[in-house]
Amino acid sequence: MGSYLKGFKITFGKLFKGTESGRMVTVPYVKDSGPKRHKPERLHGRHVLNRYEDGMEKCIGCELCAGVCPARCIYVRGADNPPDEPVSPGERFGFIYEINYLRCIHCDLCVEACPTEAITESKLFEFSFTNRQDAIYTKAELVVDDDGLPQQLPWEDWSDLDKVAAQSSAWVRATAPSGNARYEGVVAWSGELGFGVKPPEVGQSEPEAEPTAPLEGNADAPEPSSGHD
Amino acid sequence: MQWDVSKGLEGLDHNFITGKLEDVVKWARRMSVMPATFGLACCAIEMMGTGGAHYDISRFGMETFRASPRQADLMIVAGRVSQKMAPVLRQIYDQMMEPKWVISMGVCASSGGMFNNYAIVQGVDQIVPVDVYAPGCPPGPETLIHAINTLHEKIRDGELTRRRPGTGLGISVEQRDGQPEPQAVSLSARN
Numbered sequence: 356m357g358s359y360l361k362g363f364k365i366t367f368g369k370l371f372k373g374t375e376s377g378r379m380v381t382v383p384y385v386k387d388s389g390p391k392r393h394k395p396e397r398l399h400g401r402h403v404l405n406r407y408e409d410g411m412e413k414c415i416g417c418e419l420c421a422g423v424c425p426a427r428c429i430y431v432r433g434a435d436n437p438p439d440e441p442v443s444p445g446e447r448f449g450f451i452y453e454i455n456y457l458r459c460i461h462c463d464l465c466v467e468a469c470p471t472e473a474i475t476e477s478k479l480f481e482f483s484f485t486n487r488q489d490a491i492y493t494k495a496e497l498v499v500d501d502d503g504l505p506q507q508l509p510w511e512d513w514s515d516l517d518k519v520a521a522q523s524s525a526w527v528r529a530t531a532p533s534g535n536a537r538y539e540g541v542v543a544w545s546g547e548l549g550f551g552v553k554p555p556e557v558g559q560s561e562p563e564a565e566p567t568a569p570l571e572g573n574a575d576a577p578e579p580s581s582g583h584d
Numbered sequence: 585m586q587w588d589v590s591k592g593l594e595g596l597d598h599n600f601i602t603g604k605l606e607d608v609v610k611w612a613r614r615m616s617v618m619p620a621t622f623g624l625a626c627c628a629i630e631m632m633g634t635g636g637a638h639y640d641i642s643r644f645g646m647e648t649f650r651a652s653p654r655q656a657d658l659m660i661v662a663g664r665v666s667q668k669m670a671p672v673l674r675q676i677y678d679q680m681m682e683p684k685w686v687i688s689m690g691v692c693a694s695s696g697g698m699f700n701n702y703a704i705v706q707g708v709d710q711i712v713p714v715d716v717y718a719p720g721c722p723p724g725p726e727t728l729i730h731a732i733n734t735l736h737e738k739i740r741d742g743e744l745t746r747r748r749p750g751t752g753l754g755i756s757v758e759q760r761d762g763q764p765e766p767q768a769v770s771l772s773a774r775n
Contacts, residue, residue, distance in 0.1 A: 381640045384726050386733035391726060426691070426698035457695040457707075460721035480724055483731035484717045485738060487709075490694075512730055 391481070391515050396522065396556060399461035400479040402454055403505045403523050404497040405472060406548040412442050412498065413473035414449035420465035420474055428458030429465060452494035457487065472544055477505050478519035481512035503549015521550060613683060614739045620656030620680060621649035622673065625663025627690035627722040639725040644732060653679040658735070659712070664692035665705040677712045687731050688714040691721050
């Protein structure tokens with residue numbers, strides 16, 4: 356009998372104590388409030404279409420993201436820029452840009468394929484829809500607003516926006532856009548509206564403050580640029 | 585106050601008493617949505633994770649996943665639904681007691697996801713009426729909790745006696761070879 360109660364003593368002792376680290380195990384997350392879990396630097400969430408620092412859109416309508424998408428969830432159509440009021444600095448711009456979030460598997464291949472770092476993934480994944488129309492995001496919903504922040508739609512939970520807003524292009528900031536690991540720590544990407552040129556992600560193995568110099572004389576090495584021309 | 589008794593509660597106009605009663609009923613429904621487990625693929629792992637201590641859907645009165653559809657109010661379709669599984673899923677749904685709701689968890693259940701082929705049902709809403717879609721591959725526990733909270737709002741704002749009149753027909757199928765249109769099963773006709 357004594358050992359029987361002794362077992363319960365542990366159970367009820369733990370009931371109000373929390374864990375050994377002294378805090379509650381449960382993350383009491385509820386929609387639109389409540390703490391969220393820590394989001395890793397390279398978490399894949401809802402996409403954003405970035406803009407240059409002067410407000411121009413980065414998307415040039417090349418449809419590479421649509422071509423690489425394994426779930427076929429992206430639909431892009433490019434169009435020639437109107438000469439008097441260009442949308443993007445290039446020749447063409449993304450005229451239609453739609454992502455179906457009931458197909459997207461957040462694999463980030465579109466981000467890797469994008470030649471202008473136009474599409475990146477934010478850290479938002481707390482969202483749900485009550486009909487299928489809401490799930491198809493058009494360009495009007497994907498493009499960042501005039502502050503460079505992602506648009507906050509009513510069915511999305513952006514309660515940690517101030518924490519995750521700056522983390523919307525993590526893959527690009529890991530290495531150079533070409534994906535060469537030797538470029539770790541070297542800035543070779545263009546600035547973003549609202550954030551400027553984002554600093555490179557700190558390497559996991561060598562947290563050196565000194566970035567390694569780009570490889571001199573390498574023909575394959577792209578010239579690091581700080582923005583579009 | 586006119587009350588057509590033959591229509592049951594539906595024939596009752598709202599007044600002070602019934603309005604409050606409706607709120608109580610909706611509150612009770614919202615706070616005890618017992619889910620039937622329908623884990624079919626990797627999304628089920630995240631669904632189990634939502635039931636675990638870290639995310640703990642007992643906070644929403646969802647205590648445990650019911651093994652029997654008779655005891656369940658909510659079917660969380662987690663994972664890809666193959667064509668062979670579709671009649672089973674429909675039967676489970678039919679065995680659940682009214683009022684019942686469906687969350688389509690993950691992109692495979694919602695639209696087939698990246699499995700755009702002949703083996704997978706391209707969206708579980710062709711079989712059962714879906715209330716909330718949770719995107720993601722798989723959706724994290726927070727996405728599922730967001731979907732559950734969205735469903736709670738839907739229960740709170742929705743109709744008390746009959747939900748979604750005229751829905752439940754699934755998507756329409758266009759016949760191009762002159763065949764008659766397939767007749768969808770109407771859920772509202774059985775009420």
